[in-house]
Amino acid sequence: MDGRAKIIRTMFLKWPLKKVVLLLVPAIAAVLSTGCHDNKSNLLRIGLASEPKTLNVWLASDASSRAVLRLIYHPLYVRDPKTLDFVPWLAESRPLYDPAGKTYTIGLRQARWSDGHPLTSADVAFTVKLIKEFKTPGWSRWKYVSKVETPDQRTVVFHLKKNFATFLSRTLQIVILPAHKWRAVARAARRTQKPLATLMRYKNENPLSSGPFVMKQWRKGAYIHLAPNPYFFGRHKIIAGHRMGPLIKGVLFKFYGTTDVAMLALRKGELDMYWQHIQPGYMDILENTPHVKIINSPKSALYFMGFNTRRPPFDDVALRRAVEVLVDKHFIVERLLQGQGSEMWSIIPEGNRRWYNPHLPRPGEGLNREQRIRKAYQILSAAGYRWQKPPLDADGKIIARPGDLLTPGGDPLKPFTILTPPADYDPARAISGTMIQEWLREIGMPAKARPMEFGALIQQVKVRRNFDAFILGYGRLPLDPDYMRSLFHSRNDRPRGWNMSGYHNPEFDRLATAAQREMNPRKRRKLVFAMQSIIAADVPYLPLYLPTLNQAVRTDRFSGWVSMLDGIGNRWSFCLLREVEGAP
Amino acid sequence: MKDNITSSTRNLPYWSQALLENWGRLRRNPTGRLGLILLLAFALMAAGSFIPPLVSPIYNPMHGVDPVISHTSGPSLKHWLGTDFIGRDIFSQLLAGARVAFMVGITAAFMSVVLGVAVGILAGYAGGWIDTILMRTADMIMVMPTLLVVLMAAALFGQLSIWTIVAMIALFRWPGVSRVIRAQTLSLKQRPFIEAARIAGASHVRIMTRHLLPNVLPLALLYMTFRVTSAIIIEAALAFLGFGDPTTVSWGMMLQWVWKTGHMFQAPYWLLPPGICISLLTLSFYMLARAMDEILDPRLRRQGES
Numbered sequence: 001m002d003g004r005a006k007i008i009r010t011m012f013l014k015w016p017l018k019k020v021v022l023l024l025v026p027a028i029a030a031v032l033s034t035g036c037h038d039n040k041s042n043l044l045r046i047g048l049a050s051e052p053k054t055l056n057v058w059l060a061s062d063a064s065s066r067a068v069l070r071l072i073y074h075p076l077y078v079r080d081p082k083t084l085d086f087v088p089w090l091a092e093s094r095p096l097y098d099p100a101g102k103t104y105t106i107g108l109r110q111a112r113w114s115d116g117h118p119l120t121s122a123d124v125a126f127t128v129k130l131i132k133e134f135k136t137p138g139w140s141r142w143k144y145v146s147k148v149e150t151p152d153q154r155t156v157v158f159h160l161k162k163n164f165a166t167f168l169s170r171t172l173q174i175v176i177l178p179a180h181k182w183r184a185v186a187r188a189a190r191r192t193q194k195p196l197a198t199l200m201r202y203k204n205e206n207p208l209s210s211g212p213f214v215m216k217q218w219r220k221g222a223y224i225h226l227a228p229n230p231y232f233f234g235r236h237k238i239i240a241g242h243r244m245g246p247l248i249k250g251v252l253f254k255f256y257g258t259t260d261v262a263m264l265a266l267r268k269g270e271l272d273m274y275w276q277h278i279q280p281g282y283m284d285i286l287e288n289t290p291h292v293k294i295i296n297s298p299k300s301a302l303y304f305m306g307f308n309t310r311r312p313p314f315d316d317v318a319l320r321r322a323v324e325v326l327v328d329k330h331f332i333v334e335r336l337l338q339g340q341g342s343e344m345w346s347i348i349p350e351g352n353r354r355w356y357n358p359h360l361p362r363p364g365e366g367l368n369r370e371q372r373i374r375k376a377y378q379i380l381s382a383a384g385y386r387w388q389k390p391p392l393d394a395d396g397k398i399i400a401r402p403g404d405l406l407t408p409g410g411d412p413l414k415p416f417t418i419l420t421p422p423a424d425y426d427p428a429r430a431i432s433g434t435m436i437q438e439w440l441r442e443i444g445m446p447a448k449a450r451p452m453e454f455g456a457l458i459q460q461v462k463v464r465r466n467f468d469a470f471i472l473g474y475g476r477l478p479l480d481p482d483y484m485r486s487l488f489h490s491r492n493d494r495p496r497g498w499n500m501s502g503y504h505n506p507e508f509d510r511l512a513t514a515a516q517r518e519m520n521p522r523k524r525r526k527l528v529f530a531m532q533s534i535i536a537a538d539v540p541y542l543p544l545y546l547p548t549l550n551q552a553v554r555t556d557r558f559s560g561w562v563s564m565l566d567g568i569g570n571r572w573s574f575c576l577l578r579e580v581e582g583a584p
Numbered sequence: 585m586k587d588n589i590t591s592s593t594r595n596l597p598y599w600s601q602a603l604l605e606n607w608g609r610l611r612r613n614p615t616g617r618l619g620l621i622l623l624l625a626f627a628l629m630a631a632g633s634f635i636p637p638l639v640s641p642i643y644n645p646m647h648g649v650d651p652v653i654s655h656t657s658g659p660s661l662k663h664w665l666g667t668d669f670i671g672r673d674i675f676s677q678l679l680a681g682a683r684v685a686f687m688v689g690i691t692a693a694f695m696s697v698v699l700g701v702a703v704g705i706l707a708g709y710a711g712g713w714i715d716t717i718l719m720r721t722a723d724m725i726m727v728m729p730t731l732l733v734v735l736m737a738a739a740l741f742g743q744l745s746i747w748t749i750v751a752m753i754a755l756f757r758w759p760g761v762s763r764v765i766r767a768q769t770l771s772l773k774q775r776p777f778i779e780a781a782r783i784a785g786a787s788h789v790r791i792m793t794r795h796l797l798p799n800v801l802p803l804a805l806l807y808m809t810f811r812v813t814s815a816i817i818i819e820a821a822l823a824f825l826g827f828g829d830p831t832t833v834s835w836g837m838m839l840q841w842v843w844k845t846g847h848m849f850q851a852p853y854w855l856l857p858p859g860i861c862i863s864l865l866t867l868s869f870y871m872l873a874r875a876m877d878e879i880l881d882p883r884l885r886r887q888g889e890s
Contacts, residue, residue, distance in 0.1 A: 260848055281656075281669065281846025335654050335670035423837075424826020427844050431670070434831065438647045451830045453739065 043225070043252040044558055044577060046569075047262045047274040051221065051255045056204040057175060058136050067275055068224055068253060071574055072209040073175035076106060076124070077168065080240050081564035081572050084479060086168060087240045089571075090119065090176055090210065090233070092154070101163030101519045108154040111233035113178050114214040119233075121150035126179035128158075130186055134196045141171045165518055169480035178208045212246040212575050224253040234575060247578040248558065263552075266292060272558055275569055278550040280338035291556035297549045297567045298351045302344065303429065303473035305418070305436065305542040306461070310493075310502035313413055314468060318383030320539040322376040323469075325364040326439045333545050336428045336435075340550060344543035346532045348481055351546075351565070355481040355525065357532040369442070373398050376443050384408030391443050405444040415446035416468035419460065422451045429471050432544065436471075461500050470500075471544070476566065481528045485512035488535060501540035508534050557583040602802065609879045616875025622868030626861075630686045633679035643673050645680040645833040656851050666853040669845045674838075678857050681835040685865055688750055688819045688834070693811035695754030700761025701804045705792050707762065708769025719766065722759035730756040731818055738827035746829040749822060753815045761807045768800045802880050809873035813866045820862050835862050 052065035060069055076091040088094060092107040111119040125148045131139050147159040160167065189198035206215055212234065213226035227250045234244035254271065256262035263282055265271045267289045278286065278294060286292050305327070307314035314320055329343040343365075348356045364372055377391055388403030405413045420433035433449035440447035452460065461470050477483065486492055489512050492499035508531060515527035535541065549567045559580050562572040596604075610616040636643035642650055650663065650671040658666045665674040707718040734752050738744050744752070772778060773796075781795050822828050823836025826844070830837070835858035842848055842855045 259846060260843075263846075279844070279846035281848075281850055285850055335649065338655060338669065422826060423830045423840065424844065427841065430830050435647055449831070453741070456741070 042579075043250040044248050045252045045254060045270065045272045047256050047265060047271045047276075048253050049256065049259075049262075049276045052224070052253075054204070055207050055215070055218075056200060056202050057177065059200045063275070064253075064255070067569055068226070069175075069207075070569070070571060071211050071213045071226060071251065072207050072215065073177065074210045074571070075175050076108075076172055078571055079479070079565070081562050081570065084565060089239075095168060095172075101165075101167075102160045104158040104160070104167065106156045106158070108156065109233050110154070111210060112231035113180075114209040114229045114231055116231060117178065117180055117208075118153070119176070119178070119210055120153040121156045122153070123176050123179045124148070124156045125150050126183065127174060127177045130177070130182065130199075131174065134186070134189070134199050136196065136199070138174075141166075145171070163517055163519060165516060165524055166480050166482045170478060170482055176210065178210075181208050211571070212244075213251055216250070221255075223255075226251040226253070242572065242576055244575045245577070246575055251574070266552055266554065269554060269556070271554070273553045273561075273568070274551065275567075276551075277547075278552050280340055282552075283550070286552050291554050292552055293555050294550050294552050295561060295563050295568050296340075297551070297563045298349075298565055299475070299547060299549045299567075300349055300352065300477040300479055300565055301473060301475050301546055302347060302349065302477050303471075303544045303546065304344070304347075305469060305471050305544060306501050307469050307540060307542070308465070308467050308502060309504075309540050310465070313407070313416055316383065317538055318379055318385070320542070321363070322379045322443070323436075323440060323445075324539050324542050325367070325376045325379065326372050326443060327364070327436055327542065327544070328369070328372065328439065329364075329544055330366070331435065332428070332432050336431055337545060337547055341545050341547035344546050345536070347484055347487070347535055347541060347543060348528075348532060349477065349546050352479055352481075354521075355479075355528050357529040359529075360532060360536045369439075370398055372439075373443055380405070380443070386410070387444055388412070389444075402442075402444040404446065413444075413446060415448060418447060418449045419457050419467055419470040420449060420451045421454050421457060421472070425454055426473075428547075429473065433471050462497070463495050465495065465500075465502065479565070481531075482516055484528070484531050484535070485516055488512070488531075488540060503538070503540035505534060505538065556580060598798070606802065606876075606879050610872075610875055613875040613878060615871045616879075619868045619871030619875060622864055623872060626682050626865050626868065627686070629679050629682035633676070633683045636673065636676040636679065643676045645672065645677040646831070648672060648676070656847055656854060658851075658853050665857055666851070668838075668841060668854055669847060674854055674857065677833050677838055678835070678861060680833040681838060681858060681861065682865070684746070684832050684834040685816050685819070685862070688746065688753075689812040689816040689865075689869070692750045692753040692757070692815035692819075693808045695751070696757040696811050696815075697761050697804050697808040699754065700758035700807070701765050701797070701800060703758065704762035704765025705769050705796050705800065708766040709773060709788070709792055709796060715766075718762070722762050725756060726759035726763075728756060730814075731821055734818065734822060735825065735827055738822065744827065744829065746819075746832050746834075749819060749829065750815070753818050757811055757814060761804065761811070764803060764807065765800050768803055769796055772796055772799055802876075806873060806876045806880055809869055809876060813869045813873070816862065816866055816869075835859075 048064040048067060050062065050064050052060070052068050053062050054060055054065055055069060055072070057069055057073055060066055074090055076089060077086040078089045079085065080087045086094070090109060090111060092109050095104045095106045097104045108119070108121060108124070113119055128142060128145065128148045130136065131142050144161045144164060145158055146161050149157040149159070151157065158167070164171070185202050186199065189195045189202070192198040205218060209215065209229050210233070212229055212232045214229040215224070216227040217225040228246045232246065237244050256265065259276065259279065259282070262271065262274050262276070263286070266274055267286070269291070283294065286294055307320050309315050333339065333341050333343055342350065344350070345362050346357055346360050350356050364375065367375065373391055385408060386406040388406065389399070391398060391402035393399050407413055418433050418436060420430050423430035430451045433451065437447045437449040457470065461467050461472070486498040488499055488501070488503045488505070489509050490499065490504040491509070493502045493504065511527050511531050511534070515524055515531065518524040518527060551568055553561055553568070557580055558577050560573070560577045561568040562570060562576060564570055564572065610620070637645070637648065642648045650667055650673070653667050653671045655671070656667060656669045657663070660666065663673050663675065665678060668674055668677070703718050703722065707715040730753060733756060734749065737752060778791060778795055781791050786794070819828065819834060820836035820839070823834050824839045824843070826840055828834060828837050828840070838858040839855070842851065847854060
C-alpha cells in the first residue's frame with residue numbers, strides 16, 4: 001500500500017514540475033499558432049461547404065474549387081452585373097468580326113501574371129491549343145474553330161469554319177492559362193498513354209494568377225489564403241463604371257462540413273460570408289442577428305420534370321399536357337421552397353429577359369385542385385382516354401378515388417415511375433416527386449415517385465435511357481439560349497446525349513440550327529421565341545421552378561458586395577469590396 | 585415452484601409452462617413492467633397512426649398539408665405538435681413513425697433471430713466441419729460494422745427501400761444470436777433426453793426442431809428483444825443521414841427533414857418528439873430485455889425470488 005501511495009504522490013507532485021512544463025510549452029505554442037491563424041482577422045473570411053477538391057482548372061467541377069479558381073484564372077470577357085452584357089476583361093474591347101462572322105479579332109489588355117510575366121496572345125493561343133489537342137471537358141465548342149493566329153503580343157485572331165452566334169457567349173467563356181507554366185505540364189502529359197488523364201491529375205497547387213488575388217497558402221484541411229495580386233491588370237482602372245481594387249488585404253477560405261456550424265460561425269462573427277445557399281429554416285434567426293444580412297440573387301437555373309417521349313405512356317403529348325395541368329407549381333414554390341423562388345413557364349428563365357418569351361401560355365396557373373382535375377379530365381377525355389370509374393361522377397362532382405386510367409386503346413395505363421434525386425441531395429426535388437405522384441393519382445394515373453442516388457439516376461436517364469419520367473435541374477444554366485438546341489435537337493438523342501427526353505421535331509431542329517448561326521440579335525430572338533413556343537406546346541420537359549439564391553454576409557467588417565446573377569461570389573465583388581471604417 | 589402452476593397449465597408442454605411462469609416473473613419485475621408499459625404506449629401510437637388520415641386528408645403524414653399554414657408552426661389545437669416546413673402535421677408523422685419503427689425493429693429482429701437460431705442449432709448439433717464453416721462465416725459477418733456496410737450499399741446501389749434495409753440489418757445481425765444458441769445447443773446435446781430421443785429413433789431434424797428448438801426459444805426471444813433496439817437505431821441513423829427510404833415517414837426521416845431544411849435549432853417542437861421517441865422506444869425494448877435476462881438467468885435473480 002505504501003509503495004503505491006508513494007507512486008501516486010510522485011506522479012502528482014514531482015511529475016508536474018518537470019514534465020508538465022515540457023508538455024505545456026508545445027501546447028501553448030500550438031494554441032498561439034492557431035491564434036496567429038486567427039490573426040488573419042483583417043482578411044475577408046469566406047465559408048465554403050467543403051474543401052476544394054483541386055485547383056486544376058480541367059478537373060474542378062465542385063463549387064468550392066470553382067469559387068477559389070474564379071479569383072485566380074480569368075476569361076477574356078465577363079458579364080456586367082446589371083445589364084449582363086459582356087464587358088471586356090482580359091480583352092481590351094469588344095471583338096471585331098467580319099461581316100460573314102467567321103473571323104474574330106480581339107485585342108488584349110496590358111496584363112501580367114502574378115510572377116510578373118506578361119500575359120500575351122500566346123497564352124490565349126496556347127489555352128485553345130490545349131483544349132483542342134487534349135479534348136478537355138467542353139472542347140466540342142471549339143470544334144469549329146479552325147485556326148488561332150497571334151499577329152502580335154496583344155492581338156488574337158480566331159478563324160471559324162462556320163459563323164456562330166454563340167462564339168462570344170459560349171465558346172469564348174474559357175479562362176486563359178499561363179503558357180509558360182502549363183507548357184511543361186502539357187509536354188509531360190503528351191508523353192503518357194492517357195494524356196488527358198495525366199493533364200487532369202496535375203495538382204497545380206501554386207497557380208499563377210491573372211486576377212485580383214494570388215494563392216498564398218493552402219493549409220490542407222484548414223484554410224486557403226489568397227493575397228492581393230500586385231500585377232492585377234485592373235488595379236485602379238475603371239471597368240464598366242467601377243473603380244477596381246482589390247481594396248482588401250486578402251481572402252481566407254474556410255471549410256464547414258455542416259451548414260449549422262457555418263451559421264454559428266457567421267453569427268459569432270468568425271465568418272464574413274457563407275458561399276452556400278441558405279435554407280429557409282435559417283432565415284429568421286439570421287435576420288434577427290445584428291450585422292448579418294441575407295442577400296438574394298437571381299439564379300440562372302432550370303428545375304424541371306422530364307418525360308421519356310420514346311415510349312408509352314409519355315409518348316402521347318395529351319398525357320404530358322394533362323400532367324402539366326395537374327402539377328401545382330405554386331404549391332412547390334410556396335411550400336417546398338418556402339417562397340424562395342418563382343414558378344417557371346419556359347425552358348428559359350423569366351429573368352433572362354433578352355431571350356425569354358413572355359407570350360407563352362401558362363396552363364394551370366392559379367387553378368385550385370378541383371379545377372386542375374377538371375381541366376386534365378377534359379384534355380384526357382378529348383384524347384380518347386377513359387376510366388374504369390371516371391374522376392367526375394354523373395353530377396359533375398369530383399370523386400376522391402377514381403378508377404384506373406384507360407388508354408385510347410382501352411388498356412389500363414401501365415404504372416410509371418418518376419425518378420428524383422435523393423432527399424439528402426435536394427429535399428425540394430425529392431418531395432416534389434412525392435407530391436406530383438399524389439396529384440397524378442387523383443386522376444387515376446398509376447404514378448410512383450422513386451428517389452434514386454444521383455449518379456444512378458443520371459446513368460438510368462442519360463445512358464440506359466430506361467425511364468418514364470424524372471425530376472432534375474440545371475443549377476448553372478448558361479445565359480445564351482443555345483442550350484435549348486442541346487436539350488431538344490434530335491441529333492442529341494443518343495446515349496449520353498443531352499436530349500434526355502428523346503424529343504424529335506424536324507421543325508424545332510430547323511429553328512435551333514438557324515438560331516445557332518443567326519448573327520442578327522433581333523432575328524435570333526425571334527427564332528428562340530419560336531423554339532420556346534414549340535417546347536411549351538409539346539412538353540418534353542415541364543419547367544417547374546426557379547429558386548432564388550440566398551447568401552448571408554456580415555456587414556460590420558466589409559461592404560460592397562455586388563449581387564448579380566448566380567450570387568455575390570462573383571469577380572466584381574472581390575474587386576470592389578472594401579473594409580468598413582472602424583471595423584472590429 | 586411447480587406448486588404455483590395451476591392445473592390448467594400442468595397439461596401444457598414444458599416450454600409453454602416455462603413461458604407462462606416467466607411472464608409472471610416479468611410482470612413482477614419493475615424494470616420489465618416499466619418497459620412493458622412504455623412498449624404498450626408505443627404500440628398504441630403505432631395502431632393509432634391509421635386514425636389521423638381518416639379524420640382529414642390534411643393529416644396524411646407524407647403528403648397531407650394544412651391548406652392555410654405553409655411553413656413550420658408550433659403546437660396548436662389543430663396540430664398538436666405543430667407542422668413541418670410545408671405544413672404537414674408533426675403528430676401524424678410521429679404516429680406513422682412509431683408504426684415504421686415497430687415494423688423495422690420487429691421484422692429485422694425476427695429475421696435475424698430465425699437465421700441465428702437455425703444456424704446456431706445446426707452448427708451446435710452437427711458439429712465437425714459444418715460447425716467450423718458456419719461459425720467462421722458468423723465470425724466474418726460479426727466483425728463487419730452494420731451501419732457502415734448498409735451506408736456503403738446505399739451509396740452504391742442508390743436509395744434502398746425500407747424492406748431492403750430491414751433485410752440487410754437482419755443479414756448482419758444474426759451471428760451474435762447463432763453463437764449463443766450454438767453454445768446452448770452444445771450443452772443440451774449432452775443431456776439424457778436428447779440421448780433418449782436418439783435411441784428412440786428420432787431423426788436429426790426431429791431432434792433439432794422438437795427437442796432442441798423449444799429449449800433454446802426463451803434465449804432466442806431474449807436476443808430478439810436486444811436486436812429490435814439495434815435495428816431501430818440503425819434505421820434511424822440511416823434515415824437521418826439521408827440514406828433511408830424517402831417514401832416512408834420514419835422518425836429518422838423526420839430528423840433528416842428538420843436538419844436538412846435548417847430548422848434544427850429553430851423548431852424544437854419538430855426536433856424533439858422524434859428524438860425522444862427513438863430513445864424511449866429503444867429504452868423500452870432494452871428494459872424488457874434486461875428483465876428477461878434476469879428471469880432466464882437464475883443467477884441474476886434477486887434473493888428470495890423464486
